[in-house]
Amino acid sequence: MGTALVYHEDMTAARLLWDDPECEIECPERLTTALERLQQRGLEQRCLQLAAREASEAELGLVHSPEYVALVRGTQALGTGELQTLSGQYDAVYFHPSTFHCSRLAVGAALQLVDAVLAGAVRNGLALVRPPGHHSQRAAANGFCVFNNVAIAARHAQRQHGLHRILIVDWDVHHGQGIQYIFEDDPSVLYFSWHRYEHGRFWPYLRESDADAVGQGPGLGFTVNLPWNQVGMGNADYVAAFLHVLLPVAFEFNPELVLVSAGFDSAIGDPEGQMQATPECFAHLTQLLQVLAGGRVCAVLEGGYHLESLSQSVCMMVQALLGDPAPPLSGPMVPHGSALESIQSVRVAQAPHWMSLQQQGVAPVLSPSPYSPEGRPSSLLLTGRPEFKAATTQDVAALSSLLDQPRLNPTPPVRTAVALAAPDAALALPSDVLCEEGSAPQEETQAWARWAGWAWGEARDCVCTCVCVTHLWSVCRSVSSCPSGLSTTGHMRPWPRTGPSLHSGKSCTFWTGSWMGRWAVALQSPQPVLQLPPWMWPFGVACPTEPRGCFVWLWGSWIGPQISRMTGMTLRSRTTGGFLSCVLALVLPLAYSFQPDLVLVALGPAHGLRDPQAALLAALLRGPAGGRVLALVDEESTPQLVVVLARVLHGEAAPSLGPFSMASPEDVQALMQLRGQLEPRWKMLQVASEAGGPGSG
Numbered sequence: 001m002g003t004a005l006v007y008h009e010d011m012t013a014a015r016l017l018w019d020d021p022e023c024e025i026e027c028p029e030r031l032t033t034a035l036e037r038l039q040q041r042g043l044e045q046r047c048l049q050l051a052a053r054e055a056s057e058a059e060l061g062l063v064h065s066p067e068y069v070a071l072v073r074g075t076q077a078l079g080t081g082e083l084q085t086l087s088g089q090y091d092a093v094y095f096h097p098s099t100f101h102c103s104r105l106a107v108g109a110a111l112q113l114v115d116a117v118l119a120g121a122v123r124n125g126l127a128l129v130r131p132p133g134h135h136s137q138r139a140a141a142n143g144f145c146v147f148n149n150v151a152i153a154a155r156h157a158q159r160q161h162g163l164h165r166i167l168i169v170d171w172d173v174h175h176g177q178g179i180q181y182i183f184e185d186d187p188s189v190l191y192f193s194w195h196r197y198e199h200g201r202f203w204p205y206l207r208e209s210d211a212d213a214v215g216q217g218p219g220l221g222f223t224v225n226l227p228w229n230q231v232g233m234g235n236a237d238y239v240a241a242f243l244h245v246l247l248p249v250a251f252e253f254n255p256e257l258v259l260v261s262a263g264f265d266s267a268i269g270d271p272e273g274q275m276q277a278t279p280e281c282f283a284h285l286t287q288l289l290q291v292l293a294g295g296r297v298c299a300v301l302e303g304g305y306h307l308e309s310l311s312q313s314v315c316m317m318v319q320a321l322l323g324d325p326a327p328p329l330s331g332p333m334v335p336h337g338s339a340l341e342s343i344q345s346v347r348v349a350q351a352p353h354w355m356s357l358q359q360q361g362v363a364p365v366l367s368p369s370p371y372s373p374e375g376r377p378s379s380l381l382l383t384g385r386p387e388f389k390a391a392t393t394q395d396v397a398a399l400s401s402l403l404d405q406p407r408l409n410p411t412p413p414v415r416t417a418v419a420l421a422a423p424d425a426a427l428a429l430p431s432d433v434l435c436e437e438g439s440a441p442q443e444e445t446q447a448w449a450r451w452a453g454w455a456w457g458e459a460r461d462c463v464c465t466c467v468c469v470t471h472l473w474s475v476c477r478s479v480s481s482c483p484s485g486l487s488t489t490g491h492m493r494p495w496p497r498t499g500p501s502l503h504s505g506k507s508c509t510f511w512t513g514s515w516m517g518r519w520a521v522a523l524q525s526p527q528p529v530l531q532l533p534p535w536m537w538p539f540g541v542a543c544p545t546e547p548r549g550c551f552v553w554l555w556g557s558w559i560g561p562q563i564s565r566m567t568g569m570t571l572r573s574r575t576t577g578g579f580l581s582c583v584l585a586l587v588l589p590l591a592y593s594f595q596p597d598l599v600l601v602a603l604g605p606a607h608g609l610r611d612p613q614a615a616l617l618a619a620l621l622r623g624p625a626g627g628r629v630l631a632l633v634d635e636e637s638t639p640q641l642v643v644v645l646a647r648v649l650h651g652e653a654a655p656s657l658g659p660f661s662m663a664s665p666e667d668v669q670a671l672m673q674l675r676g677q678l679e680p681r682w683k684m685l686q687v688a689s690e691a692g693g694p695g696s697g
């Protein structure tokens with residue numbers, strides 16, 4: 001199951017024919033540069049390449065009025081002066097004689113992509129199109145957009161493929177008000193948008209872009225707006241928005257298809273967005289979306305006006321769609337105070353509509369919007385656009401050195417390997433997963449150590465290898481028979497070869513079952529597991545003699561060689577809501593805050609996770625350590641678990657968890673307590689600004 005790339009050269013034909021500083025950034029080079037970069041990196045060749053077709057007028061009619069379609073059709077015959085006059089009737093729009101053809105190709109590309117994915121020809125894909133679509137309305141062009149590509153694709157998926165729940169994720173830096181208007185009373189389409197807002201002082205200056213616009217009538221709660229009130233939002237803010245707002249709601253919604261309004265003007269260097277997220281952030285966002293809807297993700301290009309930043313972000317997204325691991329995120333994983341205020345305000349506004357947001361408790365509304373109901377804020381008229389500070393030469397130099405960094409690594413010799421006692425040809429492993437036998441304990445240990453070496457050592461400079469399902473027992477045995485721990489043992493030699501040793505490096509263990517006790521003893525932990533503080537007890541305390549639940553265990557270089565922090569919690573929740581809260585609100589924020597070099601996912605006896613839960617956990621944990629994951633599975637586990645883990649670690653879609661069920665009050669209570677304790681140290685756990693009041697941050 002591959003990735004489609006839909007494109008047509010004709011979409012480069014439309015261009016601005018007169019002087020207009022606002023519109024000139026929407027230029028043909030946006031497509032040609034991005035495509036060239038995809039070719040250079042060998043990514044285009046790995047995709048199923050489809051030539052875009054023109055959408056029919058009936059298809060345009062799924063969203064647009066016949067009069068409007070006729071009007072755009074008419075622009076083909078207009079002269080430059082007439083085109084300019086007509087363009088002036090809309091906000092930030094230009095028409096070109098080729099606009100009608102280009103816009104029909106843009107819609108057609110989105111439709112073809114949806115058809116390919118829903119027919120099962122590919123798992124996911126990207127349509128590289130222009131003009132963009134998300135500002136376009138039933139009878140109006142707006143913000144460079146002529147027809148609403150993504151909205152039409154959603155209606156098409158409903159009418160032609162009978163879908164009932166479609167999620168639209170709009171990560172363009174502008175509010176896709178066009179999509180919002182089209183679906184605001186429709187509960188079958190959940191629209192999520194984040195956007196630069198600055199309390200209403202940023203284009204398109206709409207009251208209805210704020211967090212309290214949540215949809216209407218039967219569509220209440222199916223519009224989710226996350227306004228950014230400051231520029232400079234970065235990787236931590238975007239990931240926090242996904243973990244604490246989008247994903248809880250999306251899992252509860254349980255979409256059959258994810259459409260992405262993939263604008264990259266939300267990336268660093270973009271003149272419109274003025275944000276700070278680096279290109280690899282879009283690989284992470286893409287990966288996070290792929291745990292939904294069986295991985296059926298259809299992305300359609302929207303904005304993105306810094307050619308280099310746009311091209312790199314597009315490459316990152318395609319790489320993630322292809323299943324490659326995402327490079328680790330750079331920079332401090334600490335969300336901005338203003339971002340947390342925004343996240344908090346959406347959670348408050350949406351809590352009445354989503355159980356998943358009620359579970360974690362929300363504080364009262366922070367700050368009323370300073371937006372004046374009469375129209376644009378008066379300060380805008382007085383001060384112009386203060387948010388656009390001119391970039392200094394220093395900024396420009398820093399940006400180009402950042403974008404010059406090589407961030408796409410060569411493909412590793414083996415992306416995923418599996419060690420099994422008795423490899424079985426009947427196991428449905430992907431053909432390019434290396435499967436090796438390790439039946440004797442010594443061989444198993446060696447195989448495991450070799451995978452570990454790949455995952456961490458040799459692979460450090462060539463992406464990362466997501467590796468290894470083996471027999472936990474022999475690993476534990478060899479660890480416990482070696483009192484000084486992994487880093488010094490001869491038969492574990494490959495482990496510390498080129499990477500930092502287990503003690504001095506940052507790694508992150510997700511450990512389940514009774515083996516944690518042995519492991520801790522083997523590592524001579526100064527904090528034996530049984531001394532976990534009482535506030536962790538509700539989540540299950542690790543006890544060497546009594547396997548119970550699942551444990552999260554972190555240690556790192558920041559307090560030297562000691563195991564610095566241990567937390568324990570159970571993931572063994574009977575409800576999907578409880579499990580998801582653990583993963584989204586605790587495990588992933590911890591892991592993203594910690595920025596480990598390696599993630600160990602160990603599923604011991606009685607780990608209590610159902611296969612789809614284990615797969616989801618493993619899939620999501622590929623993010624924080626740049627794909628370096630080592631999964632250890634107990635020998636009592638079923639071959640199905642081995643296969644499902646190998647598949648998701650290899651980049652395939654995680655199986656569905658099934659319908660959402662609300663977490664138990666005990667789970668919620670315990671989780672809140674644990675988060676409260678950990679929040680001061682691990683900032684990605686925060687869902688509200690620390691000062692907790694207006695104007696903070």
Ligand code: X5A
Pocket residue numbers: 022092132133134135143144145172174203263265272302303304
């Ligand atoms: C698709 C998109 C932006 C329009 C900005 C007008 N449109 N100032 O990014």
Ligand code: ZN
Pocket residue numbers: 172173174263265272302303304
């Ligand atoms: Zn945009």
